[in-house]
Amino acid sequence: MSGAAVGRDLVVDHAWRSLAEGRPVLVEGPAGIGKTAVHRSLLATAGRAGWLVLACAPTESESALPFAALADLLAPLAGRVPELPAPQRAALAGVLLAGEVTQPVDERTVGVATASLLATAATSTTATAATGTAATTATGTAATTGVAGAATAAGLAAATGVAGDGAGPSVPRLLVAVDDAPWLDPPSERALRFAVRRLTPGVAVLVTARAERAGVDPAPLGIDHGATGGRLDRIALGPLGVGALHHVLRTETGTALPRPLLVRIAEEAGGNPLLAIELARAVLRMPQLPAPGADLPAAPSLRRLVADRVAALPPDTRHAIRLAALSGVPALAALVRAGVSPTAFDAAEEAGLVAVAGEAVAFTHPVYAAAVRDDVPPGVRRRLHRLLADTAYDPDERARQLARCVSAPDPRAAAEIAAAAVRQRARGAPETAAGLYDTAARLLPPGTPEEFARWRLAAAECRFDSGDYPAAKVAADLAAEELTGPARAEALLLRAVVAWSSDEPPEAARLAAERALEAAPASSTLAGRIHAHLSLFRDAPEPACRDAQAAVALLAASPQDRPVHAAALLLLFFNEVRAGLPARTDLLERALVLEGEDPSWLAGIVPAAWWKAVDEHGRARDRLSRMLARAVARGDEPSQHELLCHLGESELLAGRYSAAAAHIAAARELGEQYGSDSAGEHWLDGLLRAYRGQVAHASRIAEDGLRRAAELDDRWRRRIFAQLAGFAALTGGRLPEAARYYGELAATVDELGLAEPIAQRFEPDWLEACVGTGDLVTAAEALDRLAVRHRRLPRPWTTLGLARSRVLLAGALGRDPSDALAELAAARAEVPADVLPLDRARCLLVAGVAYRRVRRRREAREALTTAALEFEALGAAALAGRARAEADRMGGRPAAPRQLTGTEREVARLAATGLTNRVIADTLFISPKTVEANLARIYRKLGIASRAELGAVMARADGEG
Known part of the structure; x- marks a missing residue:
């Protein structure tokens, strides 16, 4: 491993051992400390070891592109997508396959599909290392059954000892690697977070992340919690020494600096190799090297140094890299349409700022792109965004650029941006969609209240869908202040749902829903939906019944509100029982027919809660298990949490404590x-x-x-x-x-x-x-x-x-x-x-x-x-x-063995000698079940609980005989 990364040999050795043992590895440290070098060295090592490597290196400019990082990471597995179950196959089609997306991407299903692909690949890769037949069997099983099947297949491989290098079944053969994880686009981050928590033993995880104080911030992708948390190896990269920096700087600058100057650069850079490289280049641009004791070039920050380097570039190169930094994904053809000559990047490449490979233009470090953007004056930035918008072929890229350069009301631009928001939401990027919706609403001219209300509400809903409850709360409150009439009622209802879903006091949801009802048109289906939610939010049964009755009446004739209508029937049934009224099970049956195969989140638990209440634990368990399987397939973790809690309660009541403990532990995790x-x-x-x-x-x-x-x-x-x-x-x-x-x-x-x-x-x-x-x-x-x-x-x-x-x-x-x-x-x-x-x-x-x-x-x-x-x-x-x-407390002696029947005495005598039930059954020519039944009666009659006690009782009886 010597020379794998300059000055990082021990770190790379340590990280590789952890990965080979199946432990996730997080390499963290400040910007420029060398995380990417360690990351690349480990990827190369894994490749030489015959592992399948799935890697992505997201950048800041790509963080707004939904599933960009996930598509990069899963690209080698694209051929396996057709083997997935239909819902997962359809979800990944919008992520990995080119072309127009015709159906909204179900973000949760993407997470499940990602987990399935990784589990399948891990099983196949591990099995292939030992036998092609085992690989085919395991892969086929995983592809047929999804996540659960993949886990089963992986378990089969482990049970049969299929693993590489003769190191046992726990040796990984698949590496999932993410460099600079904080730049992951949110949909990719959520899908990978979901998958990483469910990895099979054949998958190793490598993540790098920027951190000024290593070990303090939460680890990316949640790898410091759950099953991976206790095994996580957090590696903090410290500063490089003078010797290592000497090799780094000589490689990067082509010059061997005098040691006193090298020591000063190392001190000024704090051992950070990227800062040291920038300082060394600044020194080498001076007419002569600074004398001992003279000040080094002013370099208060890396971004200032980058700005100095950009200023030294030719004007056409500065213009080119500014456009590249402001682009979503800089591509040479798009930049040429904006007036950039392909040769304009030559000077930036020679300066080490960018790399051009085919059509792709990439900054050699994300900090460089951020520094370039920061150095663009606001007026110039708006003009450049307009130029990029006017020359963009992709409608989403054009909309993003318009959102950054249009400031005055512009209905045409607003419509384009809103259309992009719709597409981003369908592709599983609710955060990006929320910002676009807000921008579109801001650019509307006065006199367009309908579009304004629709886009404001959509922005708030997107923030809720993304799981950002604080932002959703603020957005819903703002929408409620800005809007009037039914739109205000919709905003207040969303505010109530946010309160119910987050850790706010219970009264917050009820009060917001009551305000929504006041704003809604009387006798409207909107009022019916609000009444249905209020029936859930109220704890007292009588007012909850009144709301449920109102919801049932208002929604009965609205086919599009069928799920909420079914929920209202369930809540009416449930709250009538709570109020002490006779149980109208016909309401329950009507609701079950109406809801079909997809119970509403609003009241889907009610049937199981009822069956638990009347001690029909099997029916409750069956419904909850079916709902849990659907939630797992969709990646709906909030619902999984609730369902696991209900399953735990059901098993507690049924006396199945081991099953209850498993459900409770899963819910807690x-x-x-x-x-x-x-x-x-x-x-x-x-x-x-x-x-x-x-x-x-x-x-x-x-x-x-x-x-x-x-x-x-x-x-x-x-x-x-x-x-x-x-x-x-x-x-x-x-x-x-x-x-x-x-x-x-x-x-x-x-x-x-x-x-x-x-x-x-x-x-x-x-x-x-x-x-x-x-x-x-x-x-x-x-x-x-x-x-x-x-x-x-x-x-x-x-x-x-x-x-x-x-x-x-x-x-x-x-x-x-x-x-x-x-x-x-x-x-x-x-x-x-x-x-x-x-x-x-x-x-x-x-x-x-x-x-x-x-x-x-x-x-x-x-x-x-x-x-x-x-x-x-x-x-x-x-x-x-x-x-x-x-x-x-009764004292005395328990019943004597002579009170046993003849068969019981024979069974007791043989059991007391330590014979198994099977041997006793063969000896007495009876069945093992008959032996068990006799032993139960023997224990009860003698007042004992174990064979050890039986031996003592029988020995005492023999002594007294």
Whole structure:
């Protein structure tokens, strides 16, 4: 590796080792420090090693061109695009293929397609290094199934040990390299950010970025978060020493400078090679070298030095490089049309400012182009932009140049710029489109309110689409001030959506939507859309119902508003249930038919929330999983975050804690990367920790959530974190604290008029806490509330909760619990084991305590032992420990082995010797499932939970025999 980059051999060696180990590498440092040299050296090394290299080097002038960098990077994979699924193929067609774009580019799908291409290429490249057959199989699988298939194929290759250089399956064979990442155009940046977070093990990532203080700023493309964050190798390039600079300057200037002068240049440049080169050239332009102690040429900044070099160029060359710097993508033919002679760039090439290769004119460093632009006086700049506009063939380039040179009202220029904005938006560049829309609106003459309103609103919508919520907020507020009538209502509705989507207090969305309704024409479809949004934004069910009813009435006859109409039906159904009205499932069915295959973001979660509420967890899981798959295919990460949270809750209720933990972790990772509201995932994480016995941690999460709810005056947060705080306190044995939290939750629910707080299942736990503190009056009130909820909407959880609560209250009041225990047994038998396993086990725990108090020791021990086993099977450690403790309070000895049946005794004897279920089954001529069933009964009868305990019991029985 010696000589790979002057003075950077150790850095290049270190970076290459990290890349070969599959670790992403970020090379950062100030402008001119030599990042590009290191980058190119690593690309060359990867090429010599037989890797497939996908690279791009964006420049400042290209940052306004949507997907310019992505097209460069993916160009070697263009032949694989036809293998992608149809939506991804169509999205990339507008990025990689030349020609007119006839359909808007779906930016999220571009990100998914990018991930698919990279995963497929990685799999193919890795497999090809070992066997062509494996490569064909893996590539075919990935191309057929997209991202998931590519990941599966890569996993298959890893599992079979297919890798290059005999170094194992983790050795990458594909390098994705981005030089000067901050200049990435935003659509390319988002697509690559999406793909990089989902890279397979066969892909290495190399990024360089400008940073004055290395390690401080967030890493480009999000590679310092998520799966790559913990493995990221951040390499800060420091200043070059005098020896290295000597070789650099001699190469660049062709002159060996005296060492004293070289030392002074190194000091003045701070070891920055680019600054040192500029200083050396300035020194060499002097009539004679400066004497020792004399001042070097004034060089306060690199841009000043570049300006000095430009000033020394011939006039036609200065004019040529100014036009090149002001062009979007400087091309020789376009500059010739603007009056530039091809030979005009010769002097600039000799000066090292630009390089001309065929039709392409490129500055040798982005700083040079920026310095040239900065040095152009404003009046001259406007004239040059006009010249470029008048000679441009490409309509988008002409529009960009017009936007920079036209200042007075000009309806023709405004129309051209707006048309370019439409194209940029369709191509997936909402930021660029937003600026063009604003410019077009500014150039409209008075008396054109319709176009002005349309373009102002489009600019605000583009900023929202780009994910720049602060800018969208400002744009929507400005549009609301400038516009009147329906246009103002549209601006205010957008403002409400921005508030709802970002981290603003909940009231901000509702207030903006109410202002929008005041500005909208009465009985219009616009008013209907606003009512539908208000039904979502309102927490109180009665006003939410009124808005949903109004939306349904106003949108029923509007085919173009079908998705919002379906959402209004769902919200009407949901809020009627919350208000305590009978569940009109016909509304739900109508909405499901109306929405078709594409649920609206406005209320698509409602059916799954309803099915969770009635404990139909399988239906909820199926809908949420389908919606998640669609969101993944589109690259819609905000929706993915919400859906993962709902899936986590559904799996928690179903007792599938491992699946719940996976969904919660995925939601947390997405939330951190995307900046989504983290309340839901934190609440679910707290519940999971409480179930697993991490009560202190769960309590801290609840306290943080309640504090944030108070800061935002957010009653929804207050409700969910009060429930978590209550459950954590109850599980931790802090009964007065639990009773207080549950009492506050009940008061908040009543304050909102929530007759049916669907997601809050708190009354049985509230009653348990009150019984534990001796507050039997409040316990009876909690039981009455639960009974009302059950009569209104019977569900498995209310069935079990009522039975459990009646046993607890009967025992606290000193009544005979026999009838309540019989009801509890019937309720537990009624609810299938896989519906609410935690609630069923808690019923056994309550029953065991009740049996013990009335001295029914056998039933008590059996109930408590079974409860402990069921809790342990779930992973509910805290409740399992409580069940064990309650059983231990009975004292005495568990049932003896002689109480087992003959078959059970034989199974117990063989299991106690350590034989497996299969061997026991073969020995006794029974099936393994029969062995499992016998062992479950044996454990329950003997009050044990493991084979180790069984061995001790059987040994004791043999000794007593």
